[in-house]
Amino acid sequence: MPAPPRPGLIADIGGTNARFALVKPDGRVIAAERLATRDFPGPVEAARAFLARHARDENAPDRAAWCIACPVGGDEVSLTNHPWTFSIASSRAALGLDALTVVNDFVANAMAIPELSPADTLNVGPEPAPATTPISAPIAALGPGTGLGVALLVPDGPDLWRPLATEGGHVTLAPTTAEEARVIAHLWNTYDHVSAERLVSGPGLALLYETLCALDGEPPAQTGPRAIAAAAQAGTDARAVRAVDMMFAFLGTVAGNLVLSAGALGGVYILGGIVPANRDRFQTSPFRDRFEAKGRFRDYLAGVPTRVVLHPNPAFPGLVRLLRDTGRTVGSP
Structure with a gap:
């Protein structure tokens, strides 16, 4: 029998906090946690800390969609109100993901509209x-x-x-x-x-x-x-x-x-x-x-x-939609 689909990793990353969640393909949340960005040198380390607490081998994510409070125009991303700077490609490889979509936070909010x-x-x-x-x-x-x-x-x-x-x-x-x-x-x-x-x-x-x-x-x-x-x-x-x-x-x-x-x-x-x-x-x-x-x-x-x-947190349903659309059409600006 084919293995069940793996969950996705979504994150809404701002200057002060990063909210991570593991979600099933239908959007149901398996686990969620808010982490202070000041406690980690970058989003990869924050994601690893979250996954270490919530993702066993059988539900380790293979895809991720993150939204960031800054412009996203290429591989290198720098938060506007926090010193985090990271490469999308390097982050994907470091976390062992097949795909990582990163968009501006307002794009993720807009992507939630069809899901409301x-x-x-x-x-x-x-x-x-x-x-x-x-x-x-x-x-x-x-x-x-x-x-x-x-x-x-x-x-x-x-x-x-x-x-x-x-x-x-x-x-x-x-x-x-x-x-x-x-x-x-x-x-x-x-x-x-x-x-x-x-x-x-x-x-x-x-x-x-x-x-x-x-x-x-x-x-x-x-x-x-x-x-x-x-x-x-x-x-x-x-x-x-x-x-x-x-x-x-x-x-x-x-x-x-x-x-x-x-x-x-x-x-x-x-x-x-x-x-x-x-x-x-x-x-x-x-x-x-x-x-x-x-x-x-x-x-x-x-x-x-x-x-x-x-909706109290429209970024999350927007990110779930981006996960679902990965491989068909994605939303990087």
Whole structure:
């Protein structure tokens, strides 16, 4: 009898922690553990420590998919906020793997989208009829957090998707109201380029709030994005409310531009930590109206769904999909 398929090794590696898991071919988790990156000289050593505790000979992995918090453009990978630097080919050989796929962390998050259940997402705006959502159209993914991640999923055959990592978070941010124009003009005194990420992110929310206070000639009453978001949710700081609503409006502008540019009629999925943590405010924000506000192309965008991803760790189902697609089509940017 043929030997049963071996499990896969997946890992979500950030600057502080690396989350490893052994998974069956159907995605079920056999074992999982979070390791501190500071405790190991590199990902191979961290993976070996994890496998030593959880993988016997009969369930040693033969394939792996890792996502890393940094750009991935070749064999050599260097984390943005940690001194780990490693070779993909050398890591594969050191761990005795047949295949090792390494992608940017936002690509893995985007790859989770086809794996999500209805309970994993929250629809924002009108829910289009299924017939109006082309199954062969690209999907757009945006994730405001520490920065603004942007990726596309492009259909690549039956039940296959090819992720495209982009630097769409650094597009030039365009105002659509007089107040937004005042904010951006004020920021030009400091920044020669005001990108989408500059204001649509955690640090961006703090900068947006501070800018509104400066324009009003008042000192900031809140410090940091969490305090600003909390004050907006409680309704105790009018400028915090304006800042949060303006950030979500800007996100709508960027998302609508992305759909028009990429033909992403398959929908827009919002990932990252900020929007799910403020979902009530987001649902009543100007996001969806701004998303559709494209003049003659309002009707074109009106049928495109926009959804917030609520899954607590979308990188893992995305990595499972990359494992399954290894040998057919993989997602390295």
